[in-house]
Amino acid sequence: MGIDELDGRLIVLLAREPRIGVLEASRRLGVARGTVQARLDRLQSSGVIRGFGPQVDPTALGYPVTAFATLEIKQGQGADVRAHLNGVPEVLELHTTTGHGDMLCRLVARSNADLQRVIDRVVGFEGIVRASTAIVMENPVPLRIIPLVEQAAEDDSRA
Amino acid sequence: MGIDELDGRLIVLLAREPRIGVLEASRRLGVARGTVQARLDRLQSSGVIRGFGPQVDPTALGYPVTAFATLEIKQGQGADVRAHLNGVPEVLELHTTTGHGDMLCRLVARSNADLQRVIDRVVGFEGIVRASTAIVMENPVPLRIIPLVEQAAEDDSRA
DNA sequence: GTCATCCTGGGCAGTTTGTACAGCCAAACA
């Protein structure tokens, strides 16, 4: 279920230089091309690598403002709220969390003023009792996975 | 700075079927291959598309538990805390937010028990005054960008 | 000892990429 050291190196390599193909990757890793192909196939079918979709930057799309909203939901309204939020494009992700039967969602907006519109749309729904929003100022650690992959590969090699 | 309707269709297509190449994309979109290549180059150099790195699933790596931690930082310790958290592999992202000079970070762990270890490591640092953690139970809306891309493309076509 | 698994190294046909170039069209501009 885990990944070994070669898997780890392969993922890190692909993360750093996504444009290289299987052949080039095999050269960099010092293994046969067939090996890289087999590893990649396995990593994808096992779900470790979900895909190679484009990583789009909301800022460059015209949505430079990010915020996290904590929502308090009325009992039994979870499904409705999920459907509601799913229909809002500015909601980039949504989680249900422990605590107060709450939800946490990530929002983007075109400006601070626009954020108000987004929040109004998000909370303008019957099942939502209360919302508190935290606007992101800096992003010192952008979403990353490489350190975790290296950790997982290292754990494997010791197992 | 924005994207037009063709850009939008291209990004959505690549997000849905990342394995297709430029040639196949041009066929699907009904435009010349050179056009797709030019659009892709522009989208990448303008930063709208940051890359095509592998999307790794922490769950499949052996880290099925996700949590969000809100951290309260001692005045003037921001830089140190950032450096500290940057060194923790289980910290997948970190934001500074409005509110109480706080930070919000996304964590993963191998189990609920392991989460305790991660949290201890995260908060075991002088500059962090207090931390509150919300464990993710469900993820009704996984991180997504397609609806926003469609919205941005639509806004453009009306502008 | 034998089997299953994985990696290697090689080969082959088909396809894609990178790059270039000429023609066409529409919008902007003098």
Add this chain to the structure above:
DNA sequence: TGTTTGGCTGTACAAACTGCCCAGGATGAC
């Protein structure tokens, strides 16, 4: 109105890559 600029099309060609196949060797499990 005449011209220029920018973007798209269609085509071309060499180089490179992919998908797929196979036989041999090494390793670890039973």
